[in-house]
Amino acid sequence: MTKQQAISVTTPMTQDLPKEKFDELETFIDQMETTKGALIEILHKAQNLFGYLPRDVQLFVARKLGIPGAEVYGVVSFYSYFTTKPRGKYTISCCMGTACFVRGADKIIERLKEILGIESNEITEDGLFTLIDVRCIGACGLAPIVKVDEKVYGRVKEEELEDIINTYRLLEGKK
């Protein structure tokens, strides 16, 4: 492994991201027995903390581990679980597994895009929703499936989608 670089890794590079979270991430890394082969584990932790992996967080991890930022970015961009964009308050996951697909998931996601006015992996203007297409949640008996955070809506029909989304809008007093 390369030698650690002599750059202060404790100062956040922008003020937008909370310092406490960087501190927590640093403690997490410091407490690891070895950081050899632990990059993915660290990124999981970082994404849990920040909700996403912006450039500054990636650079922080890179400098902390003494590896090039490109290596971190290479891993982040390789895996679909990692995201470099912030998420909305609610994440709407539309299952695009084969079982859901043959039961009409393609129409479901199109309708969701229409209602929300965004493409997948985008965030709505009011910051409430992020829409993502996911590969098989594994509840194929309930296909097609839409998940809002951890709440699962099984056997959904196109016409129910508006109501589902409105429930959350109401919760936020935005409708």
Place this chain on the structure above:
Amino acid sequence: MEGIRTHILVCGGTGCMASESEKVIKNLGLILKAREYKEEVKIVQTGCFGFCEQGPIVKIEPDDVFYVRVSPKDAKDIIDEHVIKGRIVERLLYKEPSNENTINKQEDIPFYKKQLRIALRNCGLINPEDIYEYIALGGYEALGKALTEMTKDAVLDEVKKSGLRGRGGGGFPTGLKWEITKKQESDVKFIICNADEGDPGAFMDRSILEGDPHAVLEAMAIGAYVIGADKGIIYIRAEYPLAIERLNIALKQARDVGLLGKNIFGTNFNFDIDIKFGAGAFVCGEETALINSCEGKRGEPNYKPPYPAEKGYWGHPTCVNNVETFANITAIINRGAQWFASIGTEKSKGTKVFALAGKINNVGLVEVPMGITLREIIYDIGGGIQGGRKFKALQTGGPSGGVLTEDNLDTKIDYDSLIEIGSMMGSGGMIVMDEKDNMVNIAKFYLEFTMDESCGRCTPCRIGTKRMYEILNKITSKKGTMADLDALKQLCYMIKDSSLCGLGQTAPNPVISTMKHFWHEYLAFIKDVDHPQGEGKYVPKNKIGIKS
């Protein structure tokens, strides 16, 4: 357990939990408490029963009554009527779709009749979060037997004689893999459990880990003993939170009672297991890519040889086996290779778990002996096609497999016969399609998947799948020509022959097999358009139209 007269088993698999099985458990508990029956009735949250279509499932033991689609408000009737008064709640019983007859017992339901559960033996039976329930059913006996009564060679011999082949899809003989790793001279070796189930629509590995995690841990320890490893890794998708949670509980319990750690069973065998998380990459199911990902790198495959058995995790000999493969090991050690080899076909022994999904009545997880026909799986176990429509095709092997048609329904399935008819066993996804599905769209769906998941390391796969997808898109938006079909065909064989790893080599399979069986659907897209430059004959619009 003294004084417990009734056990209420409630399915705690992901599918059932998505339809509120946790609330069912909560309500059952509250009502039991209110009626003061807590001392004699026990609620157990089990792993997946497999019958996901009818979830949440509740089973009452020892009465052997099987309730389906139980909602939280049904809890009251189950306790008041069944548990207290001993009257079966008729409306919650399974009804046969054909004649509306109700069925009480699990084994009488057609869905379970033809199944033989080896890998899934404890799923839906024990509480996966309690090691003692696993031990009570003979758990860790196989490890004890292997460590104290059998030499490494004897264990290896047993696994080899059983004829067990890798359940992840490739079908490589497990015993042989162990033997190759065992032969390597090295102080440090690893055994890895591949739980990166990437095939969309397949969930057998997850169900095993959720329902019977100790079976995998025990088998990994046995494998480690044989090959001479003292460290194991379970590589699991981060998308499986419940399986991860149950694995962590199982690992802690096994360590607490000394079944993992130092001097297991008083021998000088030491073994422990780490969990590593995947982060969503289909290609990581390939073993060299998986090892790269375990090392915290991009999950790109390497050239083979050297095989992981020679040079794997951090350059040490490494044996990678699939979850379902491991789940068979303890049964083989306990009941003998001969018993295992008596099940199945000549070259494929034992059973296979399939995730049955799509346009079928009984979606769920089924474990059947090798050599069963597809017809039996689809019509007897699966209960036929939804809405009484006509069967059109079946995709096995996920994005790497091919479609099978009506003509193949009576083929006895095993690793070799499936390859012969142009598909593959794969990890066990089985997606049923009916007459309403357009096969070109299905092929396009799979191509979109492999294109997304191509790791980008080798050119044929990275660029080839993209080009294939573009052509398919052109065809389905009715702008394609006969020349496009030719180009598509050529691309298929080019990618198949020149890709580095299994992902690329199998990526064109859905296109090749749909072209073979449903050529007319491709043609229909082309001839449906007034397309003078196409080689296809000019046909007025909508004459040979096909519903898309």
